[in-house]
Amino acid sequence: MARPEPSLKRSAPVFAALGDELRLTLVTRLGSEGPLSITSLTEGTRVTRQAVTKHLHVLEGAGLVRAARQGREQHWEVRTAPLAEARRCLDVIARQWDDALARLKAAVEQDE
Amino acid sequence: MGSARELLKIERSVVLRAPRARVWRALTRAEEFARWFNVTMEGDFTPGGRVTMESKETAYVGLRFPLFVQRMEPEHLFSWRWYPGSALPADEDPTKQTEVVFTLEEVPEGTRLTVVETGFERVDLQVRAKAFEENTGGWEGQLKNIEAYLRGAS
Numbered sequence: 001m002a003r004p005e006p007s008l009k010r011s012a013p014v015f016a017a018l019g020d021e022l023r024l025t026l027v028t029r030l031g032s033e034g035p036l037s038i039t040s041l042t043e044g045t046r047v048t049r050q051a052v053t054k055h056l057h058v059l060e061g062a063g064l065v066r067a068a069r070q071g072r073e074q075h076w077e078v079r080t081a082p083l084a085e086a087r088r089c090l091d092v093i094a095r096q097w098d099d100a101l102a103r104l105k106a107a108v109e110q111d112e
Numbered sequence: 113m114g115s116a117r118e119l120l121k122i123e124r125s126v127v128l129r130a131p132r133a134r135v136w137r138a139l140t141r142a143e144e145f146a147r148w149f150n151v152t153m154e155g156d157f158t159p160g161g162r163v164t165m166e167s168k169e170t171a172y173v174g175l176r177f178p179l180f181v182q183r184m185e186p187e188h189l190f191s192w193r194w195y196p197g198s199a200l201p202a203d204e205d206p207t208k209q210t211e212v213v214f215t216l217e218e219v220p221e222g223t224r225l226t227v228v229e230t231g232f233e234r235v236d237l238q239v240r241a242k243a244f245e246e247n248t249g250g251w252e253g254q255l256k257n258i259e260a261y262l263r264g265a266s
Binding site: 093101 | 139
């Protein structure tokens with residue numbers, strides 16, 4: 001095994017931005033519930049609206065979310081392309097694991 | 113979408129028709145490990161030890177990378193940390209490593225081996241220099257599936 005892949009460089013900020021429980025939760029909620037206001041996003045968390053805003057800006061910096069105006073209120077929505085690209089990077093690494101495990105399986109089963 | 117959490121970890125599980133002792137040997141004996149992992153390696157695995165590998169994969173022949181053994185609990189658990197970019201970053205920084213954990217579990221057919229790699233949020237992927245060209249094809253369709261999945265469309 002050994003592992004460089006193409007788009008990992010671009011995905012590094014994505015992984016880094018997701019390395020936080022609250023941010024993971026925010027992205028997951030936006031992904032499953034669609035665009036949400038900061039008010040809705042703050043509900044169900046134990047942090048303040050200001051903290052949520054700060055984390056949204058970190059996610060925005062990594063290209064994971066963007067602000068969109070919906071009626072009178074500002075909403076936040078998830079951008080799926082960077083997530084998909086990050087997923088793709090992990091899929092490449094995962095495939096390398098699959099290959100290695102297949103070779104391991106062949107090795108330990110051949111002498112049984 | 114599933115959970116963004118899934119983006120930070122890889123998990124694979126496979127049932128091997130071999131006893132745990134056999135699997136443990138294949139995992140932790142240098143000469144056996146080198147064969148299925150497709151590397152040449154210097155030194156043996158010891159808890160807390162450092163091992164240097166050299167890749168034999170076509171795409172990265174000759175690429176050398178270190179692997180830092182963490183825990184070795186015979187026939188149960190084997191873990192290491194490494195730089196997922198394979199190449200050693202100029203400043204060796206342990207906070208930029210991912211962790212790989214193998215666990216072995218006895219099942220009626222033999223041994224269930226699970227490998228989990230975590231810590232992708234920590235790593236500095238800038239060190240990944242070489243492109244993995246052969247994997248660039250066929251991604252477009254997969255990308256659409258992923259995007260649909262992430263949107264929660266089903």
